[in-house]
Amino acid sequence: MTTKSAGSDAILERLLALHPKRIDLTLGRMERLLAQLGNPERRVPPVIHIAGTNGKGSVTAYLKGMLQAEGLRVHAYTSPHLVAFRERIELGGAPIAEADLADLLEEVERVNDGEPITFFEITTAAAFLTFARDPADALLLEVGLGGRLDATNVIDAPKVTVITPVSIDHQEFLGTTLGQIAFEKAGILKTDCVAVIGAQQPDAEAVIDDQARKIGAPLKLYGSDFIAHEEQGRLIYQDTDGLMDLPLPRLEGRHQLENAATAIAAAKAFFGHALEPETIAAGLRTVNWPGRLQRLKEGPLVEGMDGTRPETADIWVDGGHNPGAAAVVAGAMADLDERVSRPLYLIVAMGANKDAAGFFKQFQGLARRVIAIPMPDGHEGHEPRALAALASDVGIAAGIAANAADGIAQALTDAGTEEPPRILITGSLYLIGDILKENS
Numbered sequence: 001m002t003t004k005s006a007g008s009d010a011i012l013e014r015l016l017a018l019h020p021k022r023i024d025l026t027l028g029r030m031e032r033l034l035a036q037l038g039n040p041e042r043r044v045p046p047v048i049h050i051a052g053t054n055g056k057g058s059v060t061a062y063l064k065g066m067l068q069a070e071g072l073r074v075h076a077y078t079s080p081h082l083v084a085f086r087e088r089i090e091l092g093g094a095p096i097a098e099a100d101l102a103d104l105l106e107e108v109e110r111v112n113d114g115e116p117i118t119f120f121e122i123t124t125a126a127a128f129l130t131f132a133r134d135p136a137d138a139l140l141l142e143v144g145l146g147g148r149l150d151a152t153n154v155i156d157a158p159k160v161t162v163i164t165p166v167s168i169d170h171q172e173f174l175g176t177t178l179g180q181i182a183f184e185k186a187g188i189l190k191t192d193c194v195a196v197i198g199a200q201q202p203d204a205e206a207v208i209d210d211q212a213r214k215i216g217a218p219l220k221l222y223g224s225d226f227i228a229h230e231e232q233g234r235l236i237y238q239d240t241d242g243l244m245d246l247p248l249p250r251l252e253g254r255h256q257l258e259n260a261a262t263a264i265a266a267a268k269a270f271f272g273h274a275l276e277p278e279t280i281a282a283g284l285r286t287v288n289w290p291g292r293l294q295r296l297k298e299g300p301l302v303e304g305m306d307g308t309r310p311e312t313a314d315i316w317v318d319g320g321h322n323p324g325a326a327a328v329v330a331g332a333m334a335d336l337d338e339r340v341s342r343p344l345y346l347i348v349a350m351g352a353n354k355d356a357a358g359f360f361k362q363f364q365g366l367a368r369r370v371i372a373i374p375m376p377d378g379h380e381g382h383e384p385r386a387l388a389a390l391a392s393d394v395g396i397a398a399g400i401a402a403n404a405a406d407g408i409a410q411a412l413t414d415a416g417t418e419e420p421p422r423i424l425i426t427g428s429l430y431l432i433g434d435i436l437k438e439n440s
Contacts, residue, residue, distance in 0.1 A: 008102040011109060012085060012119075019118045025149035025173060029117045033125045034154060036111050040125075040132035041154050044139050045075060048270055049155055051143040051185045052164025054325045055198060055259045057289050058251060059164055060140050062263035066275065066283030068093060072137035077127050077152070079120070079144050082291050082319075082433035083440075089127045091134050104130055120144050124151040138270065146174050148187020160269045161188050161195045161217070164262060166204040167324025172353060178203045186211035194269040196220045198262040220265050228261035230254075235284065237264055241274050249284045252293040253332035260284055291319045291432040293332055299439035301405060313412065313420040314342065317436070319429035321350060323358035326426075330362040333424060342422040343368040345411035347404055348391075349375045350382050350427035356390045359427070363396060368421075369414060370398040371407040376434045404435055 016022075034041055048063060050056050060078060067074045076090040089096040096104070108126040124144070131139055141158070143150045166182045174181045182204035189195050189212055197208055199222040212219050220226060226239035235246040235257060244264075249256040264280055296302050296315045314336075320329045333344055344367045350356050360370065370391035375381025382390075388398035401407035404425055415421040425435055 008085070008098060008105060011102065011105040012123075015105070015109065015122050016119050018112070018114070018122065019116050022119060023145060023173060024118055025146060027149055027151070027154060029115070030121045030125065030151045030154055032115070033108070033112055033117060033122065034128065037108070037125060037129055040128045042156075043132040044128060044155075045131065045136040046270070047139045047141050047155050047158040048160045048162060048266060049141045049143070049152065049158040049188050050162040050164065051147040051150075051188045052162070052198065053167045053169050053181070053185075053322065054320070054328065055164035055255070055262070056142050058256060058259040058287075058292060059162060059198070059263045059266070060142055061251075061287045061289040062249070062260055062283050063140055063267055064090075064093065064283075065285075065287045066263065066267045066280055067138050067140075067270070069279045069282035069286075070271070070275065073135070074138045074140060075131050075134065075136045076140040076142075077124070077131070078140075078142045080429055080433075082429065083437045085123075088123070089130060091130065092136060096130065100130070118151075121151045143185075143188065145170060146181075146184040146187070148184045150188075153188055156190070158188075158190060158193055160266050161190065161193055162198070162262065162266050163188070163195065163200075163208060164198040164259070165324060166200060166208075167322060168355065168358075169322040169324070170353075179207045182207040183211065189215060189217040191216045192218070194218050194220060196262055196266040196269055198222050199258045220269065222258060222262060222265075226261055226265045228257045228264075230257060235260060237261055237280075239265065239268075241268075244277050244280065246277060247281050247284055250287050251289060252295075253328060254335060255328035255331065290436060291317060291429060293318050293329065296439060301408060301435070301439045313415075314422045315408065315425070316423065317425045317432045319432040320426055321354050321359070321428050323355055323362060326359040326362035329424070329426065330366055333363075333422070334366055336422065337366070342420055343415055345407075345414070345421050345423045346370045346391075346396075347373060347401070347407035347411070347423060347425045348387060348427040349373045349384075349431040350387060351375065351430075352380045352382055354382070354427075356382055356387055356427075357394060360391045360394045360396055364394055367396050369411070370396050371410055372398060372400045373403055373407055373431075375428060376430050379428070379430045381428070404431075404438075
């Protein structure tokens with residue numbers, strides 16, 4: 001590890017200690033620090049602000065590809081990171097340089113001068129500062145949690161807002177019903193700013209529509225104003241401008257048709273005009289979003305499989321951690337099974353506040369076995385035996401393992417010589433980050 005990398009890691013550790021809670025939703029601390037920094041959020045490039053429970057990252061990745069294909073210089077802010085913190089802050093399509101990150105964090109830490117502020121708030125303020133200093137044509141700004149009181153929601157006049165599918169998650173912060181959670185997400189809507197709304201359940205769509213009407217935010221709704229479907233191995237996108245025949249998205253899963261359509265509608269709203277099909281196609285073909293339905297084709301985890309298994313067994317990773325995400329991942333696994341049938345094994349670690357039973361229900365009749373493992377160090381999770389018991393309660397055979405590699409070995413042994421398994425490591429983005437780091 002370089003000296004600068006060690007420096008940024010040490011600063012990040014110090015920033016964690018500035019507030020007793022990792023999450024404390026309010027805008028007051030953020031507004032105070034931004035004012036001390038000279039309000040950099042008012043000087044960032046034109047913003048596409050993206051909220052939602054599932055699909056934010058995919059929509060952001062598609063948008064980045066399309067805007068770059070149009071020749072734009074694009075910044076992006078996403079969270080959490082998978083391997084290194086600097087992944088969260090992209091400047092012109094590349095993560096911020098490690099040395100620049102350390103300098104930036106030190107500057108913001110110095111200005112904050114020990115005042116209470118959450119880790120996400122102070123690092124988001126740092127991101128705004130560097131975005132304001134580095135000219136670009138667009139900023140893709142992903143909400144951290146919720147929307148209304150999220151640290152990113154200090155942007156008064158975004159160019160476009162986006163809300164991807166809303167489902168039950170983070171109930172302790174956002175509310176226990178779909179309507180309550182949708183209300184928090186709808187907090188990013190702004191008067192006279194076009195809002196592109198991905199496919200929603202009726203309760204969520206009703207709340208979003210009501211909030212939009214109250215503040216005067218024009219909506220473009222999936223299913224009403226734009227839609228997409230697959231036809232003969234192509235993506236057919238349709239809106240009020242007509243039909244477009246496009247290549248399928250590079251990312252796996254049928255849900256990516258909806259994510260891609262949402263991104264296309266948002267890109268069109270950003271430019272204020274139709275885009276050439278070639279521009280959109282380039283965004284769909286070049287998209288890359290690690291840790292989301294990603295197949296591991298090489299690395300120690302793959303090479304560690306015994307016998308001829310490396311050429312035949314599939315290992316997939318996905319950071320989904322709520323029932324809504326599980327539903328779309330299970331659908332993708334079912335589609336893979338229709339193409340090539342293999343027994344599915346889930347290796348799962350999950351945060352203690354997550355609905356594990358609801359997650360496992362989505363895999364009933366599809367997964368042969370769940371193998372529960374501990375969460376990575378520093379993250380509170382369901383105890384593996386308790387997690388396995390929840391899987392058993394919904395009718396899926398379950399066991400435990402010490403780690404992912406042990407879980408893979410168990411799956412291979414259980415499958416035996418009958419047929420090569422399909423192994424999905426899932427349940428937490430923190431877990432997937434550790435897996436990708438170990439497998440690099």
